[in-house]
Amino acid sequence: MLGTMTAGTLRARLGLRERLIVAAIALVALLLCGLAGCSRTPAPVLGITGDSVPGLIEVELSAPAALPGKVIDQEAQEDDLFGDALSPEYDVEIEVEPGTEAQVLAQLRGRADVIWAEPVVRYQRLWVPDDPDFSKQWHLKAAGAERAWDATRGEGVTVAVIDTGIYPVDDLDPGRLAKGWNFVGHNDDARDDHAHGTHVAGTIAQSTGNGKGVAGMAPQARLMPIKVLSASGSGTSHDIAEGIRWAVDHGARVLNLSLGGGARSLAMESAVAYARRRGAVVVCAAGNSGSRGVSYPAAYRGSFAVSAVGPKGRLAPYSSFGPEVAIAAPGGDKSQGEEAGVLQQTLAEGSTTEADYRWFQGTSMATPHVAGAAALVMSLGVSNPAAVESLLKSTASTAPESNREKYGAGLLDAAAAVRRATSGWGLWRLAFAILGALFALKHARAVGQVRASEKPGALFWAGLGFGAGALALLAPLGAERIPLLSFLALPPAAWPQRFLTPFAGYLGWSALVPLALALPARLSARPLQTAFGGLVTGLAFGWAGTLLHAALWRTVDLPWMPSLLMPFWLLLSAVFAWVVGRGLLAREPLR
Amino acid sequence: MKLSGTVEFVDLEGGLYHLSADDGKRYTLIGSRGELKAAKGARVEVEGSLDEGFGIGMSGPQLRVASIRKI
Numbered sequence: 001m002l003g004t005m006t007a008g009t010l011r012a013r014l015g016l017r018e019r020l021i022v023a024a025i026a027l028v029a030l031l032l033c034g035l036a037g038c039s040r041t042p043a044p045v046l047g048i049t050g051d052s053v054p055g056l057i058e059v060e061l062s063a064p065a066a067l068p069g070k071v072i073d074q075e076a077q078e079d080d081l082f083g084d085a086l087s088p089e090y091d092v093e094i095e096v097e098p099g100t101e102a103q104v105l106a107q108l109r110g111r112a113d114v115i116w117a118e119p120v121v122r123y124q125r126l127w128v129p130d131d132p133d134f135s136k137q138w139h140l141k142a143a144g145a146e147r148a149w150d151a152t153r154g155e156g157v158t159v160a161v162i163d164t165g166i167y168p169v170d171d172l173d174p175g176r177l178a179k180g181w182n183f184v185g186h187n188d189d190a191r192d193d194h195a196h197g198t199h200v201a202g203t204i205a206q207s208t209g210n211g212k213g214v215a216g217m218a219p220q221a222r223l224m225p226i227k228v229l230s231a232s233g234s235g236t237s238h239d240i241a242e243g244i245r246w247a248v249d250h251g252a253r254v255l256n257l258s259l260g261g262g263a264r265s266l267a268m269e270s271a272v273a274y275a276r277r278r279g280a281v282v283v284c285a286a287g288n289s290g291s292r293g294v295s296y297p298a299a300y301r302g303s304f305a306v307s308a309v310g311p312k313g314r315l316a317p318y319s320s321f322g323p324e325v326a327i328a329a330p331g332g333d334k335s336q337g338e339e340a341g342v343l344q345q346t347l348a349e350g351s352t353t354e355a356d357y358r359w360f361q362g363t364s365m366a367t368p369h370v371a372g373a374a375a376l377v378m379s380l381g382v383s384n385p386a387a388v389e390s391l392l393k394s395t396a397s398t399a400p401e402s403n404r405e406k407y408g409a410g411l412l413d414a415a416a417a418v419r420r421a422t423s424g425w426g427l428w429r430l431a432f433a434i435l436g437a438l439f440a441l442k443h444a445r446a447v448g449q450v451r452a453s454e455k456p457g458a459l460f461w462a463g464l465g466f467g468a469g470a471l472a473l474l475a476p477l478g479a480e481r482i483p484l485l486s487f488l489a490l491p492p493a494a495w496p497q498r499f500l501t502p503f504a505g506y507l508g509w510s511a512l513v514p515l516a517l518a519l520p521a522r523l524s525a526r527p528l529q530t531a532f533g534g535l536v537t538g539l540a541f542g543w544a545g546t547l548l549h550a551a552l553w554r555t556v557d558l559p560w561m562p563s564l565l566m567p568f569w570l571l572l573s574a575v576f577a578w579v580v581g582r583g584l585l586a587r588e589p590l591r
Numbered sequence: 592m593k594l595s596g597t598v599e600f601v602d603l604e605g606g607l608y609h610l611s612a613d614d615g616k617r618y619t620l621i622g623s624r625g626e627l628k629a630a631k632g633a634r635v636e637v638e639g640s641l642d643e644g645f646g647i648g649m650s651g652p653q654l655r656v657a658s659i660r661k662i
Contacts, residue, residue: 164647195605196647233604234621234646234653261645262652287649288603295649318603320649334602346605350624362604364647 056120069096139330147415154218160247163197165227171213180225190225202344203368217372237265258364260295287320308366331366373414381494426472433545467542511576514540540581547574622656
């Protein structure tokens with residue numbers, strides 16, 4: 001009978017259950033949007049969302065004065081929150097009797113010389129590395145590493161350090177060192193004989209959480225030592241170009257080039273272009289001239305040029321700048337003291353065998369913070385280097401002054417980039433999947449293939465959420481703590497490429513999986529009414545949502561696929577996946 | 592080429608040595624670190640060649656040192 005009715009009368013309205021599901025998802029989406037920082041985030045500042053540390057209070061004074069309790073730290077601020085550098089302020093941390101904080105705060109807030117007073121709060125983090133000198137690495141915190149680590153630590157991504165080599169110091173896990181090459185000595189011994197490359201490598205992936213020394217940005221990433229600079233710290237364009245090609249051909253997805261020169265080299269320029277075509281992000285130091293003019297290879301098209309900032313986020317005095325600068329990252333500014341440098345383990349001064357923890361500064365030190373952040377993002381299944389760069393730029397925090405030549409898009413914030421790649425994008429995938437599913441259901445009802453009373457079950461929605469990688473929404477809350485959740489921080493469409501080989505990416509980033517699963521699902525008379533059928537139907541719509549998001553955001557790069565064709569491939573695949581889901585709904589039309 | 596000037600230690604990239612030359616330019620010196628360290632702060636005469644290559648300094652022309660002599 002239904003078949004004889006008009007489409008208009010059959011155009012079933014959404015059922016109450018579906019509307020409730022949509023409302024619940026919208027609510028969760030809004031909440032997560034807040035958590036995920038979907039909008040551009042301001043520069044990271046000490047938040048007030050964590051727990052107060054018992055007995056600790058921070059006070060900002062207009063002039064030095066006596067305070068209740070014991071002073072445990074104090075410093076004069078050159079420029080305060082309001083940019084009034086003419087009236088320095090005094091930031092003092094005091095320790096009072098635990099339990100009296102509220103009383104002391106009230107008393108302090110009533111004083112005329114107290115600009116503000118607040119309890120010292122601790123960020124809620126699930127994982128705090130136990131490396132004893134991590135607290136001195138202001139630069140990792142400023143780059144957003146801590147908050148990014150709850151979602152990913154760079155597993156599965158190889159970062160090539162094209163430099164003076166890497167010495168296997170004891171705070172570098174030897175298991176994380178990939179096979180490299182020495183282009184200076186023409187052999188496979190790519191050990192460092194200078195200290196520069198090892199320091200850079202430490203910033204990228206120093207062993208973290210090992211109870212020793214210091215931490216690195218992407219501690220689970222693999223490091224590939226490519227020695228192109230001699231013990232004097234210099235090298236040729238030929239060796240560097242060869243090093244770039246070798247690294248990419250041997251699986252490096254991020255290249256760190258903390259080196260440069262003033263001469264333009266076509267060999268190096270074409271090597272950078274080759275690396276980009278092969279899906280690698282090429283992160284380069286802007287240079288240390290302290291003036292306008294970015295050095296090569298940072299100035300090449302295809303490079304991601306990094307300028308350096310000090311602890312206050314201002315451009316370091318030595319940093320080069322210019323229109324090619326893409327982003328700014330902590331490179332240290334030792335004019336503010338030794339500990340305003342970047343601290344990593346490397347070779348001791350003058351030694352080629354002994355290790356030491358040393359404070360370096362330079363745009364070479366800023367670059368590996370960005371390379372590490374790129375590795376974090378790529379480990380979340382973002383394989384298109386342009387998408388990685390765009391993500392890092394669009395989530396960069398606001399620089400202290402508006403000057404694109406000095407800061408590019410702003411200050412690196414790895415945590416914001418990771419949040420967007422997980423919960424931010426997860427929301428979009430889920431939204432696309434739900435809209436696609438509801439549209440298909442509505443249409444199937446309108447043409448009489450699904451009864452108005454026939455509702456998709458919980459397994460349908462579970463399949464849809466799974467296909468859309470909805471669990472990525474929870475990743476910033478601590479995916480790294482739970483191995484399975486870490487796996488699920490990526491949509492399943494990204495798994496083959498991320499966990500198998502780049503070519504296996506064609507398996508995930510297409511409609512093949514839902515199509516293959518749909519064949520057995522079609523054996524049942526009414527797939528939507530069976531557990532497996534419902535799951536697969538939902539999965540097909542979830543997969544379609546993931547593919548559509550990847551097409552629109554251009555997050556994916558597949559081997560041998562021209563980048564111009566990639567969005568069309570993904571778009572077509574999304575349509576196929578949706579058709580698979582729609583086809584399962586259409587099984588045995590009602591008469 | 593032969594240049595004279597003063598060797599300066601620059602705390603960049605783990606430590607660089609610059610020649611603040613009498614021709615008014617600054618060169619990043621490429622050579623034995625021990626030899627350069629010994630010449631730190633001294634007026635020197637450097638014999639070497641301009642290196643168009645690449646390096647960790649990224650702060651101006653590089654001068655590859657063949658010999659360095661305090662004057």
